[in-house]
Amino acid sequence: MRDFWNTALRDLGKIGIAYISVTVGVWVVFMIIIPQLIMFDYSLRPMLPLRELGGPKDVWTLKNYLVFFTNRLHMAIFFKTIWSSLIVTLVALSICYPIAFYLAKVARGAKVGLLMLGLIIPYWINELLRLFAWQIILADMGILNQLLIFLGIIADPINFRMGNGAVILGMTYAYILFMVFPIYNVMESLDKNQLDAARDLGASWPRIHYKIVMPHAKPGIAVGCTMTFMLAAGTVAAPQLLGSPSSFWFTQVINTNFECANWNLGAAYATVLMLLCVVFMFMMLKLFKVGLKELTQ
Amino acid sequence: MGQDVELLDVSMRFGEVYAARDINVHIQAGEFFSFLGPSGCGKTTLLRLISGFMDPSEGQIKIGGKDMRGIGSNNRPTAMIFQNLALFPLMTVEENIGFGLEVRHVSKAKRTKKVEELIELVDLYGTGGRMVSELSGGQKQRVAIARALAVNPAVLLLDEPLSALDLRLRNHMRAELRNIQRRTDVTFIYITHDQTEALTMSDRVGVMSIGKVEQVAEPDVIYNTPKTAFVASFVGETNIIQGDIIRIDGDYALLKTAWGSFFCKNPQHITKGETATIFIRPETVFLAEESTAENVLACRTKTISFEGAYAVVTLTTEQDQLFTMRLNNDGSVPKLQEGEQIKVRFSRKNAFVLKNGGTPIA
Structure with a gap:
């Protein structure tokens, strides 16, 4: 601790240390801790008319959480959200792994730059607008249906927006970068000679990926x-814009609660969703045998 | 058992640039063969062509008499040891060594036995369960050798694997490599820019300049009778004097230089009137006796560095050119002072004249 302090003092000076402490402190306290605590507090109180706030009925209770665990529809939507988000994650992984490998170890020079640009350009446009674009593509008389009809593959337009398909597609598209870049980053640091060495020792390509790259x-x-x-489970835009009644997302339930002025129930549901994400993160760490420290690299 | 490797008119072009051009070498089965050359001469390209990471633009590579075109590196009877070793850092020593067998679906029992044998061969007892990162430089070296030998290659390709080691360890590993090569009888093809390494370890050496093989011969032949000016100046220390041939006397030529006139061997049979370069090894230069008349050079000592078994003396002439000699510390040589006027001589048998051109940038 002393060493840490001395090094910091030497490298940053007193003003530097004060500046960093204050900015980080403000960020952590006002952006993370206080909002979360307020939400958590809301989630533990019953919804009351204004005049009863602070009165004898305004006490902490787990009632809001009980509502969630007894509402079968909301539970079903919750689990469906987990399941669909897992599918989004898996689809994104299977698309992004080859892209990241190609970018990191196969492509050279200008090609890398061009591909990177291709990946990033869509992100210059707001997420909502991109989702609207998918709405146009997938609409009953949208581009995709018209193309398929023009090519004579189908006679009548297909309703692409039935079920979860459109939402999963839209999300996968929206979050590709978040999957590509972390994988690309670690693959970059892989010594290409190791691939050559494995190849030279007789390994097939699938084997090299399984034993060395992965x-x-x-x-x-x-x-x-x-x-x-986390992004998939926590977004409200994609299901709202691309979803159908049958693809209701848990975030939409939370949103509805807030819109119906039941902030307390909404806050309880939001807390449940946050817990889910934390649990998922630790499960991933366990599954991949990665430490929290490596995760942040 | 080793197999022979034939390079027939092999050329490798990257865009417009030739990394290797018209290479013809026949490496014998079970031979320790080195490609020696400065960096950028195309020797690593040659190794990657033999290992199958790429196919030559022109020409043919045969291993054990079989044309290798179109056969990938995973299906060639070769194994490579990389310059940075390229060990798998997430695997233990045993897993590294057994990797080639595992991907060939060799049973666990057989694999364990082979890995144990190899650990014994390369003297790595007790490190089998350790991670590669826990090993010393020399031990990593041995893991790389064992991993390559595990797949029973007919040809082992080594890309300057010793360059990262300190001098003592490097000397030790040289002897070790030579030893392992003799015991396994595998053909070794070794790439290096270090002439001592090439000369001490190899049965034969191929000296390369930019994309070309200049001479292929036994180490002593390379050193004593280099075929080109490049080989003469790249391999070993040498003194260089430019001059014009003014007389041909059988196998010898007389050259007129700024330092005087000298007789020397003329292996390329250069004709009278041409300008050429004389090469003289420092250890073939001696102090001249009064009676010596031929190949005498008057000069002044500049620096004398005593190295124990011998002393390296740099000499300058009136034209301010440098010349070095190596005097054995056998008691017959008087102690020299710096700045002293002396006369040195060399035998016409030990000097040779070669055509100009192709000298490496020192």
């Missing part, structure tokens, strides 16, 4: 999966 890329895969899962 173990090396594990921290990146864990980060990518965690981020994608």
Whole structure:
């Protein structure tokens, strides 16, 4: 601790230390701790008319959480959200792993830059607008249906937005970068000679990926999966814009609660969702045998 | 058992640039063969062509008489030891060594036995369960050798694997490599820019300059009778004097230089009137006696560095050119002072004249 303090003093000076402490402190306290505590407090109180706030009925209770655990529809939506987010994560992983490998170990020079640009350009446009674009593509008389009809593959337009398909597609598209970059980053640091060595020793390509590339890329895969899962489970835009009544997302339930002025129930549901994400993160760490420290690299 | 490797008119082009051009070498089965050359001469390219990471633009590579075109590195009877070793850091020593067998679906029992044998061969007892990162430089070296030998290669390709070691360990590993090569009878193809390494370990050496093989011969032949000016100046220390051939006398030529006129061997049979370069090894230069008349050089000592068994003396002439000699510490040599005027001589048998050109940038 003393060493840490001395090094910091030497490198940053007193003003530097004060500046960093204050900014980080403000950020942690006002952006993370206080809002979460307020939400948590809300979630533990019953919804009351204004005049009864602070009165004898305004006490901490687990009633809001009980509502969640006894409402079968909301439970079903919750588990469906987990399941669909897992699918989004898996689809994104299977698309992004080859992209990341190609970018990190196969492509050279200008090609890398071009591909990177191709990946990033869509992100210059707001997420909502991108989702609207998918709405247009997938609409009953949208581009995709018109193309398929023009090519004579189908006679009548398909309703692509039935079920979860459109939402999963839209989310996968929206979160590709969050999967590609962590994996790309770790793959970059893989020594290409190791691939050559494995090849030279007689390994096939699937084998090289399984034995050499994947173990090396594990921290990146864990980060990518965690981020994608959290984003997918926590977004409200994609299900709202691309979803159908049958693809109701848990975030939409939370949103409805807030819109119906039942902040307390909404806060309880939001806490449940946050707990889910934390649990998922630790499960990923366990699954990939990665430490919290490696995750942040 | 080793197999022979034939390079037939092999060329490798990257865009417009030739990394290797018209290479013709026949490496014998069970031979320890070194490609020696400065960095950028194309020797690593040659190794990667033999190992199958790429196919030559032109020409043919045969291993054990079989054309290798189109056969990937995973299906060639070769194994490579990389310059940075490229050990798998997430695997233990045993897993590293057994990797080639595992991917060939060799049974666990057989694999364990082979790995044990190899650990014994390369003298790595007791490290089998350790991670590669816990090993010393020399031990890593041995793991790389064992891993490559595990797949029973007919040809082992080594890309300057000793360059990262300190001098003592390097000397030790040289002897070790030579020893392992003799015991396993595998063909070793070794790439290096270190002439001592090439000369001490190899049965034969191929000296390369930019993309070309200049001479292929036994180490002593390379050193004593280099075929080109490049080989003469790249391998070993040498003194260089430019001059014009003014007379041909059988196998010898007389050259007129700024330092005087000298007789020397003329292996390339250069004709009278041409400008050429004389090469003289420092250890073939001696102090001249009064009676010596031929190949005498008057000069002044500049620096004398005593190295124990011998002393390296740098000499300058009136033209301010440098010349070195190596005097054995056998008691017959008087103690020299710096700045002293002396006369040195060399035998016409030990000097040779070669065509200009192709000298490496020192």
